Amino acid sequence: DSGVTQTPKHLITATGQRVTLRCSPRSGDLSVYWYQQSLDQGLQFLIQYYNGEERAKGNILERFSAQQFPDLHSELNLSSLELGDSALYFCASSLGLATEAFFGQGTRLTVV
């Protein structure tokens, strides 16, 4: 158990809908990262938050957004969902900016 908790584990939704994925980082970790893993794109970095502030953006679509709350948990919002958004979404957390990241078990999103 990495100590990073993601909910829900599985999510099935229809095209055009909006979903929210939730992540609780390891106790004491200030940095939260979101990644997408799909068969065609592999593992891609989406976005990073550090102590409540957006720190870095990767290949995140404009339809996607995220935030980190004062208690350091984070949410990834995916809207206007398309079939191609079906993927495994990981949250990871780390103590600082250059320390190793520990991953949650992921949320499997299926868009039908």
Next chain:
Amino acid sequence: AQTVTQSQPEMSVQEAETVTLSCTYDTSESDYYLFWYKQPPSRQMILVIRQEAYKQQNATENRFSVNFQKAAKSFSLKISDSQLGDAAMYFCAYTGGGADGLTFGKGTHLIIQP
């Protein structure tokens, strides 16, 4: 942009033998970090080993060790005494000194033959 290349989509090794997984990367930064992550069928991403670029000594963690060649931008993972539980996808990953998220390779599927 940084890129990470894993040229071996799949590797197979007999149990108890040694296997080496290859990884090369491209960067213009001098300060960075490299990682190997393991993803078993459960899909959990598990950190195997970490290497800081400023350290000349290769990292080791029990049966796992790396061969870090900074000039060649090469970062291979050696697994000694392979065990059935080592069967998984292995991903090489890079992050720069600013630690702006990990760039992953496409992965190597490691099969352990009993």
